[in-house]
Amino acid sequence: MPFLQDPPRLTNAYLADPLLRELVARALPGALGEVEPELEHLGELAAGRLFAQQAVERLLEPRIEHWDAWGRRVDHIELTPLWREAATLAARHGLVATAYERRHGPASRVHQLALVHVLEPSLDVYACPLAMTDGAARALLDAGNAALVERALPRLTSREPARMWTSGQWMTERIGGSDVSLTETVARRDGDDWRLFGTKWFSSATTAEMALALARPEGAPAGSRGLALFYLETRNEDGTTNGVLVNRLKDKLGTRKLPTAELTLDGARAVPVAGLSGGVRAIAPMLTVTRTWNAVAAVAGMQRALALARDYARRRAAFGAPLAEKPLHADTLAGLEAEREGAFLLAFRAAALLGASEAGVASDAEQLALRAVTPLAKLTTGKQAVAIASEALECFGGAGYVEDTGLPRLLRDAQVLPIWEGTTNVLALDVLRALAGEGVGEALAAEVNAHLAAARDPALRPAIEAARAALARAEAWLAAAAGPAREAGARRLALTLGRTLELALLAAHAQWCLDHGRGPRALAAARRLARHGIDLVAEEPGAEELELLTGPSADGGAR
Template sequence: MQVRPFNQPAPRLGNQYDEDRVLRSVLARRFGGEVPAAVAEPLREMGRLAGGELYQAQLDDRLNEPRLVQWDAWGNRVDAIELSPLWRRAERLAAEYGLVATGYEPGHGALARTVQFALVHLFHPSTDLYSCPLAMTDGAARTLLESGNQALIERAVPHLTSRDPARFWTSGQWMTESTGGSDVGASETVAQRDGERWRLWGRKWFTSAATSQMALTLARPEGNGPGGRGLALFYVETRDDAGRLDGIEVLRLKDKLGTRKVPTAELVLDGTPAVAVAGESDGIRRIVPMLTLTRTWNSVCAASFMRRGVALAMDYARRREAFGRPLARQPLHVQTLAAMQAEYEAAFHLCFELIHLLGRAEHGEAGEDERALLRLMTALTKLTTGKQAVAVSTEAIECFGGAGYVEDTGLPVIVRDAQVLPIWEGTTNVLSLELLKACGDGVSLEVLRRRLARCARAGTDDRLVAAASVANAAADRALAWYRRAAESGPEALQAQARGFALTLGRATALALMCEHAQWSLDHEQDARARAAALAFATTRIDLLDAIEPDDAKLLVE
């Protein structure tokens, strides 16, 4: 008798807009109860592409990675980077759907950023990290607009925000050198004046998306002092009129754990022509608008990766039978999936609160308190969601058992790519220290505390009121710790900065979940957002407890 072998079913994705209740609910709330057709239609189309054509292309093209061709057949140095078909397709779609442009167009007012990042949320996990150059492009456009350099604004911004693929440019962000990624002030790149322009000399250790048409980079004009104040921000167009790299050599592509589809290169600037963006010093201060945007993109991509892992795991649970019934009907597995969904919803609410503040600030609608909250939330959201993405993506592939560990299922890449999110745009520790600076005398913390209190006051459901009290208790403890530690000096603050930051991040996420859940109960008669808030409230929100400083020193000596 022939025995027919059992094969596990592959997970499938449907329209990622229609299937993402959280995204649709938050958009409905922002738009006063219903998502306008002009907003919903392109999102639904992007959701169809993300769950269909693009996802399948990603699976089919799994092994195709960027390739550096340094020399042509006749011995000429060309440094050509060959990209995958999906990356080329993603570039065109990004322009046509306005993945950057939407944030700068007037149609949606202060909600332009909300619509833009809803598109990003759908686009990101199916396009092999093409969100990376888009994030830097968005950051470059905002930085140039805020620089006041009219010549550069007129030259570059129409390209960076174009919907025409033939005109669309992406921008690099060349900051990292071998002296350190976070210690930007230690940059060794030198700028020499050459008439009206400058020429740059140095080595950029880690430049993501090295195929961009332009870049913003830091260099130290000759004669300037050390540290961040001595650096200036420069604008570079990467190719000359003949299409050749202009004073730039590509030494190699980086061999990375993840984000392997992103052409990350090590470059030498060998007299690269450049233009000073805004003066000849204070370059680090000039890149703050860029970091605000790239950290927001990083946060949204973290939530988006979490959503992808959860979507695949849930679909698989409905198809895979074990011990006589589907995984989706096994109580322990249901608990696991529910916890993953709750973490995703927490991350999503953090992201879209940040995005709402960003949109209001850019359109002149944010008051002083909201601007202070935006500064806090940028670091808070990025560091919190980065850690969540790694945890949830790891849990997601475990839901597939051994299949999650097998490369040709396309599942392991979720973990590898998510691992970059706590690193890019500032590690968890670096952002925790930046958060301390943003807290200053504690005024901005009081603004955050009032926002959380407002979330609590929105609740009328008894269980949501109780969950909101968990968030507020954790935030109160964090603020009390901050006041005590500030009196003890910077060493005491730094020692527990990570626990402080993550406590505030998770407390804020829980409060926002409770606020939205009450709205969803009242306006959508949907209890699922409440279930997510209650589930998240059972997790560890207060992470302030840390190793005693003396014990920590003993352990690392």
């Protein structure tokens, strides 16, 4: 008799996610009649036809044709059918436009990213070019270049599929990685124009109609202060390439539907966005947006992995009963759900702060908190996404390791989330720099304490006490740490602060759920997250330990 198992199935991705529905009810209480029908429609699409299409296209990947039949260099990238459909859906449902139409004021960012949360797990990482498109729109607006805003913004934020553009973000080079001060791309004057020459080692929106790129104008000083931000369109009016040559598509661990490429800029015509210096400062608004998208993509991936694992637990019987009835398996899923709920609320708190800032209604304290919350949300949820995807695959036993189930993709695609838009260590150092700014640490502490103050139910006391203790230890460490020890502990500090804010947000949300008849699920999640441990500052290694474990003879001389 053949070995058969019932595969996991999905139900409506919006209706089956009580946490998302609660968030929408809290953030958009006066607009539920408008936003919920669209979310329900997209939830059905994501769990139904798009999910099925992903399975059908499992082995399809983008491919490149460098030359046409007559010897012309075309660098045409053929995308998968699902990616082509994703572009249409993104435009029609305003996955970028919603944030800029601002129909719901400061809550427009939450509305936009709720749409993304529902759809993204079924769009094969199409959120990547959308995030960069959104970030480019924000960077152009903040730079105040009226001509570029007039030309590009209506296309970047269009709801018409034939008109909407996507944008690339071209920063990473062979020599630099996250250290953009080593950028080798040169900008040279050509009459009234500028032309870019160099190589971009990692471009994840290769098929975009435009890009924002860092380059060093000839004669500018070395280091990051000599960089400028340039706008370029990837093709000329006649469809020929604007000096943008695609060397090859990357052979990656995951995100394989995404046509990531190495590019050579061979005289690409470009326009300075904000003068001939200050490029890193000019691109910073883009990074705030893309890091927020990264956090939302992370929690969307967690929800998809857990939705599949929960459904499978009800279908799969072992040792005489469904997995869902096995106490140890139920305990495992409950722990993963608690992590997911904290991560979700952190990601959407970053979105809410961004929306308030863009709408001009954020308080001074919220503006300061945003500076720390954005990197904290990105780095914390990125690490959680990988851990949850790994555990979710284990919930399927051997089926989770078999490619034609489609499940291994969940882990491969999650692995990029701690890397994109700044690695965990890069962002931990960014958090340190942010906290060194006047008032930022106080604003972040006030953010945590405000959410904890909203939690009144006695059953939440263990979570409240754990969060307050972790915050106090982090503040004490930050005040005392200096020199190499301060940098060495940056990751532990950042993850402690990220998890502390998650717990505070979850405690406050649990109180809202109790007050509004939504039940005790979030309360249970808060208590569980507190038991998982949120204080990573507690055990600080000494300098001798670091040397022993990372020095040149860390192997003890064994051969």
